[in-house]
Amino acid sequence: MKDFSSILLSWYAVHKRALPWRDVKDPYLIWISEIILQQTRVAQGYDYFLRFVKRFPNVQSLAEASQDEVLKYWEGLGYYSRARNLHKAAQSMKEGFPSSYRQVLALKGVGEYTAAAICSFAYQMPYAVVDGNVYRVLARIFGIDIPSDTAAGKKCFSNLAQKLLDTRRPADYNQAIMDFGALQCIPGQPDCKKCPFSRRCIAYKTGHVTQLPVKTQKTKITSRYFHYVYVKQGNKTWLHQRGAGDIWQNLYEPPLIETKTPQQDYLSSQPYQKIFGRHPAVLKVAPLKHQLSHRLIYADLSEVTLPPAQAVPKGFFAVPFSEVRKYALSRLVQKLLQKAGLL
Numbered sequence: 573m574k575d576f577s578s579i580l581l582s583w584y585a586v587h588k589r590a591l592p593w594r595d596v597k598d599p600y601l602i603w604i605s606e607i608i609l610q611q612t613r614v615a616q617g618y619d620y621f622l623r624f625v626k627r628f629p630n631v632q633s634l635a636e637a638s639q640d641e642v643l644k645y646w647e648g649l650g651y652y653s654r655a656r657n658l659h660k661a662a663q664s665m666k667e668g669f670p671s672s673y674r675q676v677l678a679l680k681g682v683g684e685y686t687a688a689a690i691c692s693f694a695y696q697m698p699y700a701v702v703d704g705n706v707y708r709v710l711a712r713i714f715g716i717d718i719p720s721d722t723a724a725g726k727k728c729f730s731n732l733a734q735k736l737l738d739t740r741r742p743a744d745y746n747q748a749i750m751d752f753g754a755l756q757c758i759p760g761q762p763d764c765k766k767c768p769f770s771r772r773c774i775a776y777k778t779g780h781v782t783q784l785p786v787k788t789q790k791t792k793i794t795s796r797y798f799h800y801v802y803v804k805q806g807n808k809t810w811l812h813q814r815g816a817g818d819i820w821q822n823l824y825e826p827p828l829i830e831t832k833t834p835q836q837d838y839l840s841s842q843p844y845q846k847i848f849g850r851h852p853a854v855l856k857v858a859p860l861k862h863q864l865s866h867r868l869i870y871a872d873l874s875e876v877t878l879p880p881a882q883a884v885p886k887g888f889f890a891v892p893f894s895e896v897r898k899y900a901l902s903r904l905v906q907k908l909l910q911k912a913g914l915l
């Protein structure tokens with residue numbers, strides 16, 4: 573389509589979103605905003621971005637911070653590997669933020685989409701961004717029904733995106749297509765009558781708007797059953813730091829017993845007795861549902877009072893009740909503690 577870019581940029585001139593990372597040329601700030609937006613909606617990421625860059629305004633301040641502090645600033649945002657990768661990547665930048673596409677792509681946690689966004693926004697390099705918004709816009713306007721989550725689909729969309737890119741204005745063009753996907757050509761049923769592409773859009777003309785883009789794989793959701801136990805021992809409670817190989821790596825939480833089924837009696841289970849002995853816990857918060865991208869977690873919270881002499885088991889540490897909020901907690905743990913009036 574010959575005038576694709578001019579239609580898009582004219583639409584953008586009217587509808588451009590005012591965001592704190594827009595019209596910014598500092599690659600560091602663009603990087604932080606793009607990592608936050610990888611799995612987070614703009615409305616939710618907005619305040620996180622402002623708080624994060626206020627505390628860590630440049631590569632050096634982020635590199636010098638502790639991982640615990642970085643995670644604390646990420647608390648509640650989810651996908652915590654993003655924060656750990658940002659921290660590690662900042663520590664790897666010995667000579668400041670990299671300035672070539674290849675070096676940017678080599679940063680921990682940066683894929684092709686993010687590298688294209690950083691290099692086009694900060695350095696005006698001609699790399700087209702291809703994300704979910706772009707798949708949707710291109711699939712509909714050009715009537716492409718190759719599944720976007722296959723190798724062939726990915727190649728097809730990225731070739732087309734690169735061909736359409738306005739190399740004179742790569743930053744504006746990339747931001748325009750993402751905003752167009754987020755505001756005009758939205759998932760579900762967009763308002764096609766008000767769309768500047770409506771006369772050319774193949775999906776609209778053939779009645780296939782809601783069928784495009786095509787995806788083959790459905791995300792498999794598994795259920796897990798978490799039973800948190802809040803310890804009361806004098807004026808202290810126990811926490812532990814989650815390990816590698818599971819969700820919420822390096823975040824903190826009260827002792828947790830996981831069961832395979834919701835019916836299993838965790839209070840008489842061996843893991844419970846190993847940690848708490850024969851002291852019974854009392855249910856404080858009934859099971860609530862917590863949805864993650866690939867998991868549905870059912871979690872409850874009980875409370876157990878322990879004698880002062882009982883030793884803190886290996887893997888846990890005692891903290892005063894008032895200091896729990898200083899630790900980076902998952903949103904689920906925050907929710908449970910708040911419901912029980914413990915945070």
Ligand code: SF4
Nearest residue numbers: 757762764767773776
């Ligand atoms: S006409 Fe509808 S489907 Fe086509 S690009 Fe516009 S909003 Fe998207």
